[in-house]
Amino acid sequence: MNGFERRKEQKKRKILETALTLFMKYNIRKVSVSEIAKEAQVSQVTIYNYFENKxxxxxxxxxxxxxxxxxxxxxxxxxxxxxxxxxxxxxxxxxxxxxxxxxxxxxxxxxxxxxxxxxxxxxxxxxxxxxxxxxxxxxxxxxxxxxxxxxxxxxxxxxxxxxxxxxxxxxxxxxxxxxxxxxxxxxxxxxxxxx
The missing domain is CATH 1.10.357 (Tetracycline Repressor; domain 2)
Structure with a gap:
């Protein structure tokens, strides 16, 4: 795995970890993609690029x-x-x-x-x-x-x-x-x- 792919996987993992924390703590419907992006320190576009939708x-x-x-x-x-x-x-x-x-x-x-x-x-x-x-x-x-x-x-x-x-x-x-x-x-x- 090259450096770009490693960083991409690390970013994806960070999004998943952040979303998991927020979903377990709050209601899934109440947690927005923008909140996940903010907490994970990525853009909403990055989340949509990796996962397409919520x-x-x-x-x-x-x-x-x-x-x-x-x-x-x-x-x-x-x-x-x-x-x-x-x-x-x-x-x-x-x-x-x-x-x-x-x-x-x-x-x-x-x-x-x-x-x-x-x-x-x-x-x-x-x-x-x-x-x-x-x-x-x-x-x-x-x-x-x-x-x-x-x-x-x-x-x-x-x-x-x-x-x-x-x-x-x-x-x-x-x-x-x-x-x-x-x-x-x-x-x-x-x-x-x-x-």
């Missing part, structure tokens, strides 16, 4: 956000910390994010997640699901997940959880109980809450 920008921000969160999870999954610590970190992180996210951004995110052939679903199937299964197998090996529970049953449980979260009629109810749902998800599988 809808495309919002879509790209969702992808950027998902990739960012997944990168953080991969680091956690690849660490040598014990299973219960990984689970607690996942629960804490989800709870922390949920407490700082604008409800409208979350609804838009869930709408994107519930659509057909979406980026989030693709990442889930190709990367997240296999990595979560590996995490549960680690939990079995370390004695924190009941080894008598088959991987097929765990997969079915994950699929039921995922399909429920993709229902449009539950979106408004999910954000306030993110921590509870995450605890239920993990400790329901483990059968106990190890301190």
């Amino acid at each position: 809808d495309n920008l919002v879509h790209e921000v969702i992808i950027f956000y998902v990739d960012k969160i997944w990168g953080e999870y991969e680091q956690l999954f690849n660490s040598n910390i014990p299973f219960p610590t990984k689970v607690k970190k996942i629960i804490f992180d989800k709870s922390e994010v949920a407490s700082h996210i604008n409800e409208e951004f979350f609804e838009y995110f869930m709408k994107e997640y519930s659509g057909e052939d979406n980026y989030i679903d693709k990442l889930y199937m190709e990367k997240a699901l296999p990595r979560f299964m590996k995490l549960f197998n680690e939990g079995k090996e370390q004695g924190f997940v009941d080894p008598s529970i088959s991987n097929e049953a765990i997969l079915l449980y994950i699929q039921m959880f995922k399909e429920f979260l993709q229902r449009g009629d539950v979106t408004k109810n999910i954000l306030p109980i993110t921590e509870d749902l995450t605890k239920l998800f993990f400790f329901g599988i483990a059968g106990k809450n190890e301190e």
